[in-house]
Amino acid sequence: MTSIRTAQAELTRTAFRTLNSIVKPAVIAGAGNPFPVGGGAVVLEVTGRVSRKPRQVPLLATRLGNKVTVSTVRSNSQWVRNIEVDPNVVVHLCGRRRAGTAEVTRGTLNVVTISLA
Numbered sequence: 715m716t717s718i719r720t721a722q723a724e725l726t727r728t729a730f731r732t733l734n735s736i737v738k739p740a741v742i743a744g745a746g747n748p749f750p751v752g753g754g755a756v757v758l759e760v761t762g763r764v765s766r767k768p769r770q771v772p773l774l775a776t777r778l779g780n781k782v783t784v785s786t787v788r789s790n791s792q793w794v795r796n797i798e799v800d801p802n803v804v805v806h807l808c809g810r811r812r813a814g815t816a817e818v819t820r821g822t823l824n825v826v827t828i829s830l831a
Contacts, residue, residue, distance in 0.1 A: 759804035
């Protein structure tokens, strides 16, 4: 049973990495980004808590002016853990890098609210 779970986890990881490698450049360029009010895709850049290197993850987001909200149901999302250590983030919107400060609210749905500078 353990080897099946390991194989499933590796397959999921590979699938997401492949998808992200295709989606991420388009979203960084501005494709699918939310307008000042609405939903869409963003690329969130956080600092790795161990490596201290920038990490980018494409996410669906809701935007209301200078507030961007993203979420995950996964309790072990590394990008959420990274934000808890360093809340300074970058959100790629309309082909531009926008600095922001993130706040994590843990629960059944882990919500991250980003205040753009």
